Amino acid sequence: MPLVDMKDMLQHAYRHGYAIGAFDLVSLDFLEGIMTAAERTRAPVILSLAESHFEYFDFELVMPAVEIAARRASVPVAIHLDHGASLVSAVAAINHGCNGVMVDASHEPLSINIQTTRAVVDMAHACGVPVEGELGYVPGVEGEDAERHPGEVAYTTPEEARSYVEQTAVDFLAISIGTVHGRMKGKPELDFQRLKQINEALDIPLVIHGGTGLSDDQFRQLIANGVAKINYYTALSDAAAKQINKNTVTSNDSGYTSLVKNIRTAVATEAERCMHLWGAAGRADELLSNCQPWLPVEHLIIYNVHGADKADTETMIAEGHRVLSAIPGVREVFTGEAVQNDAKYRYTWLVRFCHPAVIDSYREHPEHVDFANKLFRPVAGERISIDYQTVAQARSRIEHSSNSEVMP
């Protein structure tokens, strides 16, 4: 069960003065290394997938592994889309299993940033998914991340931040106070006065991108002033690369598995250091009892068809599969025909929603309404429709209530 509601997770960190690492992963070695660190330190963790990294791995292929890693963990985990470029990316991320999304329109003029972010928030909130926006601009270091994040630094102002959060309804805000994506050159100067003012103006969890190269003391000051999520990648990537370089020198075997040996350990060691430094270590159990579990809902329909032949029925089912799969918050659409010839109901739809909020937003979604009214209901007179929540959720509620009981 430890896939949990990311808003609950970051609110807890924000209220209790610690920060949760959102570690970008680019391979299974990173995924396993990050999870090892979280389990070892009993820290909550955010598994983060950056859209700009999708050229290095197949997002659809990696997501089932990420989700299994989260569900089998004993520490609370959330799965986040980092630097989502558009509404389309955010819908795809949610439908593939992310339970938090970032929309980054920070390079656009303010009005466009607000408009783009608001559209993602409306869609994501209807799926129960919280959203991180970005205001101000965190550029990439020349020669490293400058291609992904071109341009000059633009500092976030408290006034703009207040107006941006009011107009977009984002749940978390990434801000720019002097960090850069990639490796810092020299000693980074952070504007803590500005951070303090932004935190006082907003009272929501703040996010820092470009954490690599900051000193322990700078991290402590960030967290003391409202930073509850720290995006972290470059140092993990450096630790992995260093390990590979070491392997090329020390190993007698030049094969692939020898070159990538111990990358998991290298990633885990650096992630573990961060979890201790940021105060997330040891928070897993208290956080678990304060977070809603993140569990899907199965929307089941069983029905019989009247007034349509087999070919028409198959066309209707194929069209429904296409339309319904694309609705935000729909994880999977299963369409089936009864195995037994004498089944009371011949056909079924099994639509998996990512969260109970989707029961309502799906029902009202124009594409669903259109399909149901025009193609489905006219031929499916006899039908039963029920939404089922995963039983594990009920079990976790019982655990919650029994945990909170004072035993005599």
Ligand SMILES: [Zn+2]
């Ligand atoms: Zn970033």
